[in-house]
Amino acid sequence: MAELNSERFRTPLSRARGTGAARHGVSHFMTERVSGIALIPLSLWGVFAGLKLAAGDFEGAALWLSSPLNAVLLGLLLIAALIHLQGAVQVVIEDYIHKFTTKSALVILNIFVCVLSGFLGIFSILKVALTGAF
Amino acid sequence: MTDTSRGLPERPMSPHLQVWRWHITMACSILHRACVIGLYAGAVLLALWALALASGHESYALFTGVMGSLLGKLVLLGLTFALFFNIAYAIRQTFWDAGVGFAPKTADLTGAAAIAFAVVATAVTWVIAAATGAL
Numbered sequence: 001m002a003e004l005n006s007e008r009f010r011t012p013l014s015r016a017r018g019t020g021a022a023r024h025g026v027s028h029f030m031t032e033r034v035s036g037i038a039l040i041p042l043s044l045w046g047v048f049a050g051l052k053l054a055a056g057d058f059e060g061a062a063l064w065l066s067s068p069l070n071a072v073l074l075g076l077l078l079i080a081a082l083i084h085l086q087g088a089v090q091v092v093i094e095d096y097i098h099k100f101t102t103k104s105a106l107v108i109l110n111i112f113v114c115v116l117s118g119f120l121g122i123f124s125i126l127k128v129a130l131t132g133a134f
Numbered sequence: 135m136t137d138t139s140r141g142l143p144e145r146p147m148s149p150h151l152q153v154w155r156w157h158i159t160m161a162c163s164i165l166h167r168a169c170v171i172g173l174y175a176g177a178v179l180l181a182l183w184a185l186a187l188a189s190g191h192e193s194y195a196l197f198t199g200v201m202g203s204l205l206g207k208l209v210l211l212g213l214t215f216a217l218f219f220n221i222a223y224a225i226r227q228t229f230w231d232a233g234v235g236f237a238p239k240t241a242d243l244t245g246a247a248a249i250a251f252a253v254v255a256t257a258v259t260w261v262i263a264a265a266t267g268a269l
Contacts (some may be wrong), residue, residue: 036224054268081177121181124188
């Protein structure tokens with residue numbers, strides 16, 4: 001019924017122009033909210049871990065990452081942060097860059113940077129956690 | 135409808151920086167965006183830290199050397215502030231999503247509180263860092 005009503009108010013002109021919602025808004029909104037909420041405890045833990053790691057050396061860091069809990073939480077922190085920031089930065093690009101080619105290039109670059117960082121980070125975490133840092 | 139690049143439809147834009155009068159809520163909004171850009175670099179740095187550690191002694195020494203320099207420490211100080219501000223902002227936004235805290239006075243107060251929290255939490259973190267030999 002709601003579907004029918006919204007159709008009634010959509011004029012043929014706006015349809016022809018293709019203006020209106022892309023219908024991906026809720027998915028973006030939920031992704032940003034849920035990742036944002038997950039990042040509150042994860043990033044606080046990250047600050048705590050960072051303080052500990054900065055006071056130690058290479059061996060200390062390798063030993064720290066050999067703990068399954070630390071490796072898993074660090075992996076979750078990295079992935080949640082990258083998912084959250086990929087969406088957040090895409091909105092900034094879409095808001096301020098109006099030229100189609102530049103905007104598209106930056107949106108794609110943003111995805112590449114986040115995916116590359118994620119894979120490099122997770123692979124490195126797994127390598128140190130499973131085989132040590134040598 | 136002004137110029138449509140490549141025939142794509144014109145979509146509504148966010149109000150741009152220069153159309154706002156200075157106010158605590160708009161300052162928080164812009165600061166939040168700036169912090170997001172900073173934290174983006176921070177997330178990449180986190181991945182690079184793991185990569186440096188997995189690549190062995192020398193690359194880890196290079197990473198800690200760069201981040202331990204004065205410039206590196208300034209970057210980390212900025213990232214600490216950005217992180218704490220974003221945590222406070224995320225909590226504020228979650229209340230907004232529930233429809234709470236939109237009254238102008240409340241929004242001003244929570245905005246100021248978010249900045250104050252970020253400043254205090256950053257100071258506390260760096261005092262702890264200095265006290266535990268992390269600096």
